[in-house]
Amino acid sequence: MQLHADLDPNILPTPFSSYHIWVCGKFLIISMNILISINIIFSIFTQIFRIMNIRDFPMVFLTFIIFVSCTPRQKKIDRYMKEGIKKILNCDNKAAIEDFTKVIDLQPENYQAYYYRANAKFNRRDAKNALADYNKSIEMKPDFADAFYNRALCKQFLNDKDGACNDWNKAAALGRTNVKDLLNICR
Secondary structure, rough: OHHHHHOOHHHHHHHOOHHHHHHHHHHHHHHHHHHHHHHHHHHHHHHHHHHHHHHHHHHHHHHHHHHHHHHHHHHHHHHHHHHHHHHHHOOOOHHHHHHHHHHHHHOOOHHHEEEEEHHHHHHHOOOOHHHHHHHHHHHHHHHHHHHHHHHHHHHOOOOOOHHHOOOOOOHHOOOOOOOEEEEEEEO
């Protein structure tokens, strides 16, 4: 092992290799680009607010930053929805129910999450709990023809012929296709 004293005295030892210097340089360039971007955005907002005569710029800018930072939540919701639908298509209804429940926990007003969770529950022959989710979905979106159609199937499974017929009629009135054959059961 060579010590610094053994090295050529005309060559100074460097604590970093050229790779380290390159990485540090790249980091500085990226950092500067980010700072420049933030500065540009800030100056654009400042100009807009001057034109619009908005005095509470810091509060509005902070609200914008908070709004932008909330987008990962929506991405998570979208991911759970897509995964849940895939799981239904792959007959993994138990896992799909878990995904849609996560969506509902994150976004309780998501009528589609209730609808798809109801479909997964009904696929598992858990008709009573599926019915509750169909009801919640329809409560949130009263013109959701597919929810009426599937709730009718659920009611038929539970031997509620009148309820099924009412829902099929409602689904047909809302434009759901392929209901006429099922309405023959109601006669």
